Amino acid sequence: MTMTLLEVSDLATHFFTRAGIVKAVDGVSFTLHPGEVLGLVGESGSGKTVTGFSLLGLVDPPGRIVRGSIRFEGRELVGMDPVQLRRMRGRRLAMVFQDPATTLNPVLTIAAQMRLALTAHERRSAAAVRARCIEVLTIVGMPDAGRRLDAYPHQFSGGMRQRVAIAIALLHRPPLIVADEPTTALDVSIQAQILTEMKSLVGEIGTSLIWISHDLATVSSLADRIAVMYAGRIVEDGPTVAVLRNPRHPYTQGLLDSLPAHTEPGRELAQIRGTTPSLLNLPAGCPFAPRCDHADAACDIEPDLVGSAGRSIRCHHPLEVVAA
Amino acid sequence: MLGFAIQRVLQALVVMLVMSLLVFVGVFAIGNPIDVLIAPDVTQEIRAQTIAQYGFDRPLHEQYAAFLGRVLHGDLGRSFVFNMPVTSLIFSRLPATLELTLAAVFFATVLGVPLGMYAGYRPDSVAARVIMAASVVGFSVPTFWIGLVLILVFAVNLGWLPAGGRGETATLFGVEWSFLTLDGLRHLILPALNLSLFKLALMTRLARAGTREVMLSDTVKFARAAGESEWTVLRQHVLRLISIPLVTVFGLELGSTLAFAVVTETIFSWPGLGKLIIDSIASLDRPVMVAYLVLVAFVFIMINFTMDLIYVGLDPRLRKARS
Amino acid sequence: MKDSATPFARFSREFGENRIAVAALAVVVIVVLLAVFAPLVAPQDPFDLAKLTLRDARRPPGFVGAAGFAHWLGTDAQGRDMFSAILFGLRISLQISVTAGLIALAVGATLGAAAAFLGGRTEALIMRIIDLQLSFPAILLALVLAASLGQGKTQLTIALIAAQYAYFARTAHGAAVTERGKEYIEAALSVPLPARTVVFRHILPNCLPPLIVVATVQIANAIALEATLSFLGLGLPPTEPSLGLLIANGFQYMLSGRYWISIYPGIALVALIIAVNLVGDQIRDQFNPRLKR
Numbered sequence: 001m002t003m004t005l006l007e008v009s010d011l012a013t014h015f016f017t018r019a020g021i022v023k024a025v026d027g028v029s030f031t032l033h034p035g036e037v038l039g040l041v042g043e044s045g046s047g048k049t050v051t052g053f054s055l056l057g058l059v060d061p062p063g064r065i066v067r068g069s070i071r072f073e074g075r076e077l078v079g080m081d082p083v084q085l086r087r088m089r090g091r092r093l094a095m096v097f098q099d100p101a102t103t104l105n106p107v108l109t110i111a112a113q114m115r116l117a118l119t120a121h122e123r124r125s126a127a128a129v130r131a132r133c134i135e136v137l138t139i140v141g142m143p144d145a146g147r148r149l150d151a152y153p154h155q156f157s158g159g160m161r162q163r164v165a166i167a168i169a170l171l172h173r174p175p176l177i178v179a180d181e182p183t184t185a186l187d188v189s190i191q192a193q194i195l196t197e198m199k200s201l202v203g204e205i206g207t208s209l210i211w212i213s214h215d216l217a218t219v220s221s222l223a224d225r226i227a228v229m230y231a232g233r234i235v236e237d238g239p240t241v242a243v244l245r246n247p248r249h250p251y252t253q254g255l256l257d258s259l260p261a262h263t264e265p266g267r268e269l270a271q272i273r274g275t276t277p278s279l280l281n282l283p284a285g286c287p288f289a290p291r292c293d294h295a296d297a298a299c300d301i302e303p304d305l306v307g308s309a310g311r312s313i314r315c316h317h318p319l320e321v322v323a324a
Numbered sequence: 325m326l327g328f329a330i331q332r333v334l335q336a337l338v339v340m341l342v343m344s345l346l347v348f349v350g351v352f353a354i355g356n357p358i359d360v361l362i363a364p365d366v367t368q369e370i371r372a373q374t375i376a377q378y379g380f381d382r383p384l385h386e387q388y389a390a391f392l393g394r395v396l397h398g399d400l401g402r403s404f405v406f407n408m409p410v411t412s413l414i415f416s417r418l419p420a421t422l423e424l425t426l427a428a429v430f431f432a433t434v435l436g437v438p439l440g441m442y443a444g445y446r447p448d449s450v451a452a453r454v455i456m457a458a459s460v461v462g463f464s465v466p467t468f469w470i471g472l473v474l475i476l477v478f479a480v481n482l483g484w485l486p487a488g489g490r491g492e493t494a495t496l497f498g499v500e501w502s503f504l505t506l507d508g509l510r511h512l513i514l515p516a517l518n519l520s521l522f523k524l525a526l527m528t529r530l531a532r533a534g535t536r537e538v539m540l541s542d543t544v545k546f547a548r549a550a551g552e553s554e555w556t557v558l559r560q561h562v563l564r565l566i567s568i569p570l571v572t573v574f575g576l577e578l579g580s581t582l583a584f585a586v587v588t589e590t591i592f593s594w595p596g597l598g599k600l601i602i603d604s605i606a607s608l609d610r611p612v613m614v615a616y617l618v619l620v621a622f623v624f625i626m627i628n629f630t631m632d633l634i635y636v637g638l639d640p641r642l643r644k645a646r647s
Numbered sequence: 648m649k650d651s652a653t654p655f656a657r658f659s660r661e662f663g664e665n666r667i668a669v670a671a672l673a674v675v676v677i678v679v680l681l682a683v684f685a686p687l688v689a690p691q692d693p694f695d696l697a698k699l700t701l702r703d704a705r706r707p708p709g710f711v712g713a714a715g716f717a718h719w720l721g722t723d724a725q726g727r728d729m730f731s732a733i734l735f736g737l738r739i740s741l742q743i744s745v746t747a748g749l750i751a752l753a754v755g756a757t758l759g760a761a762a763a764f765l766g767g768r769t770e771a772l773i774m775r776i777i778d779l780q781l782s783f784p785a786i787l788l789a790l791v792l793a794a795s796l797g798q799g800k801t802q803l804t805i806a807l808i809a810a811q812y813a814y815f816a817r818t819a820h821g822a823a824v825t826e827r828g829k830e831y832i833e834a835a836l837s838v839p840l841p842a843r844t845v846v847f848r849h850i851l852p853n854c855l856p857p858l859i860v861v862a863t864v865q866i867a868n869a870i871a872l873e874a875t876l877s878f879l880g881l882g883l884p885p886t887e888p889s890l891g892l893l894i895a896n897g898f899q900y901m902l903s904g905r906y907w908i909s910i911y912p913g914i915a916l917v918a919l920i921i922a923v924n925l926v927g928d929q930i931r932d933q934f935n936p937r938l939k940r
Contacts, residue, residue, distance in 0.1 A: 056549055060540065090551030097549075102542040106641060107564050116560055117550035152640045168550060339779065460928070464921040466871040468878050469894065469913045476901055476910070487902065576782070583784035587875055591898075602879055605794045613794070620787060628782055 003074075005175060005208050006032040006055075011068035011078075012232075013047075013054045020280045024050040024063065026232040029305060034175060037202060037209045039223030039240065041216055041255070045276050047232035048212045052178045055210075056095050057085045072176070091121045094169035098181040100161035104153040110164055111149040117168045136167040141197055159190035166198070173205070180212045195222060216255050220244055225310070228252050231277055231287035238311035248318040250292045286316065329633070336625045344392060344618065395618060403612050405604070410615040414597065419499050420490060421589070421596030425582055427503065427512060428519035432581075433574065436524045440531025441558065441566075447536055455528060462525025467584050471518040471591040478514060485514050488593035515592040519585060523577050530573055534566035541565075568638050575631035579624050661933055668929035674922035678915075682738040689731035707907065721907040724896060729907060733915050736890040739883065740916070743800060744869035747807035752862050754808065755815025760850050762816075763823035764842065777816045785810040789872055793881040803882045807872060811865050818861045822854035856934045863927030867920050874916055890916045 009029045015022040025047040032038050042048045053059050055070060057077065070077040073092065077085065097103045105113055114133045137145035140163040153161055162182055169177050183191040199222050202209050213219050219226060220240055227237040228251065236249040247253045254272035274291035285300040294317045305314045375381060403410050443452040479487035491511030494504035502508030538544060539562065547557050586598035604612040663669055681688060707721050720729035762773040792806035826832060827850065835845050876882040877891030885892065890912045897908025
């Protein structure tokens, strides 16, 4: 078995606001192997985006990583010297954001922005820079890359802009890309397209991918493994097929049930009763307990993430194993 | 792009026309129009002559047409006090004001933007707080008072710099400039500093607000995620993004600075247009007042027009809309 | 529990958390009180020419004059007690600036909201004129108006109003445009409530927050503008000196070292303006949802 690429243990990122401490991420652990695609799934407020930012060291004040470790390629990222961390960003780990309309700088051409990202780590001649840019743009499926390189972001459609963002992430051939809901802001038809393209890209280039999303359906077609997050913690983790066919955490089951695809036509969509808790004042014990049909007194104590053979669950009353 | 330029030129012409009408009505039609052109102490004969000459006995729209005609030919009347054509009077004073204003604006921008950017980049640092406190003072305190304090401290108490006047000049392109001589520079420093403070404070605050906002944006996060250095982020992303609102205010305040030159020139006895207008108001030299207003209106329209052009240059999103 | 307080109470509490703003507010309140009660507080009536003796003219701070009390801040060229002169000067400055500011607010806000309400070409025309005026610096406008209208309180107030109403108009217009698209206006119009009621009782009150912010800035500006105009000799007659005029009168004595005639009124002026600006800054920050951490 190849060495793990990324090992996150007990990561916690808290935000120290005027209103109190928001524990956006409070105990996240997972591992990632080279070439693997991990789907990080959760509703808004579950802490999945902050997890992504924490990996890259992009948490803005008043937030900061308060405990835990992130071992990437054998090196500890938490507490790493900022200059060293910066050198790794873009080169070894890259990130694609949700809304390409706000990620790309509107007053710079695509060429200029790609050049900035490229020359942040390497010195190349202008011609070499341009050649490399055209190369990656072609890889992500932009037609007529040579000419469109000199256009401005607003002259592209949403889908094309996201492709540019992905291209920028690919410039240095990083072994890990974190994609934070990259298709959420796009039209549904484009979503499917980009998803397929990412899948083949990952297969071809062999990059590891962490795909953050709120949509189990999207993730299921792409990911090798799925980790479900709730209230800043991972509650279930395992190979995609296993998690989807045999969810063991009630929350995962709830998510699956609420998918339109799992609902008979004409029937109301199933919902998980209750609402996501405020991360400011989490009650003690299992954060999902108020919404869980299986909760009892045991759930007043927070469950640990328990698991073996690449399958973990954080629950006192995991759902039964279904025979395969 | 050309269509846009033409559109703005036409708008500018319309505004000029409206301004000229307002000035005409304000000065020539209200009250005693004849008093605008001649000194109050001339004989009845000359008075009657001038009335006939200028056609004040003619209907109003004819008078306006005549007025426009005169203005377009560059005839803005004759100053009572100096007994010379107002146009040449104005042109002789213009370089001094230009010098002062440009020095002030240059200073305000070159110092204000970096200070503001730093304050926005590290908003909780001691330096940032000091900068922001100083900027509140800078735009609260009336220009004339700062001038007084500057004179008190640097001229009266320390004796380092002169308290007024323009100092020696040297000629360049047939015009007298004082920044070309050392003595002239010594005289230029205090008034330029005085005039620049308001704009400096404004630029600093704006740069800070803009920087703070942009630093929290996705664009900066993405740039950092790509591993770009903080210096690159500040120069290539933040600076470019904040220049749009900065240029807006720069343009608006340019006019204001020109206007406030009136105050600075009075305090420092700087022989420019500002002092001219104040003296003219005091001595009721109305042809000069009229000319000043027309000139100022023209300058403002030009500034606005130039600002519009610069916008389109700065923000590529506007070019698409215009073409 | 926290959120059951009224909006004003919440606002005041947050305001109270910024010590600088509270200090500034205290300064403003003290100055206003001093100005209002100036006739009672000042040791001398600076307008009563009979009480002045030229022998006491241009005396430094601390000098005990003919009237028998110490002039803490010295005397000016006519023998006036500086402290009294400053108090009355503050009074006049505040009177004029606040009056002009409030009237400009009323006029401008009505104009802006009405323009937004009327829509179409009327709105476009009104806003074009407003924009035109805004591209002209206020000081020049005020300068010219003050010069043509002559000296005097009323004239100066009119000049200030004319120079300032445009800012209020534009702010009100912007806020009103947002409001008019909202459904409650549609509902009010379909009752049908008369246009005047809708504008005054529905639209305008909801435009208040940004207007309040502009108002504080504009009052500070008005104070500075009035002082500047008076300094230049265009504002008030010498018999009713505002702070600007006091400073102007003392200018010539500065070069010979008698700084107190100009500097003390100047300090009073500056303290007032900075205080108003700081209060305005805090109000603005509190109204801006984007700065909420």
